[in-house]
Amino acid sequence: MYKTVITPRVSETDGVGHINNTVLPVWFEAGRNPIFSLFTPDHDFSRWKMVIVKTTLEFMKQIYFGQDVEIQITVKKIGNSSLELYEELYQQGILCARNSAVYVNYDLAKQAAERIPDHIRAALSAHLCKESAMEKEKLS
Secondary structure, rough: OOOEEEOHHHHOOOOOEEEEOOOHHHHHHHHHHHHHHHHHHOOOHHHEEEEEEEEEEEEEOOOOOOEEEEEEEEEEEOOOOOEEEEEEEEEEOOOEEEEEEEEEEEOOOOEEEEOHHHHHHHHEEEEEEOOOOHHHHHHH
C-alpha cells in the first residue's frame, strides 16, 4: 500500500467550513507520485507515461482544516497496458472518501497505449489489494 500524508491548507477550505470537494482529486493524484515515478522516473513530461482515463470519487464524511489526512492507495488490477487503483482518504482514522482511478501506460510520441513493462508490473504487484473497504462494506 502506498501512503501519503497531506496537511490541508486554509485556501482549500470552503465557505461551509470543510475542505472543498474540488480538492480531493488533487490530493489523490498527489498520493500517486510513487506510481508516476515507476513509469517516468525523471518526471519529464515529454516522456510522461501515465494517462488517466477514468476516476470515480465517493464522499463519505466531511474533511476539515487543521488535521492531516492520509491517502492510502492499493493496486486493484494490472492489465496489459492499464492499471486500476483503489484509493482511500482518512482523517483522524475515519474513512472520509474513496476513489478508483484507471490509468493507461501511454506513449505520447506514438499516441498509443503500450504494455506495462515487467519490472513495473513486479513493483505494482507488491501493492495489490486483497479486499477493499468497499468490498468489505458490501458484505456487512
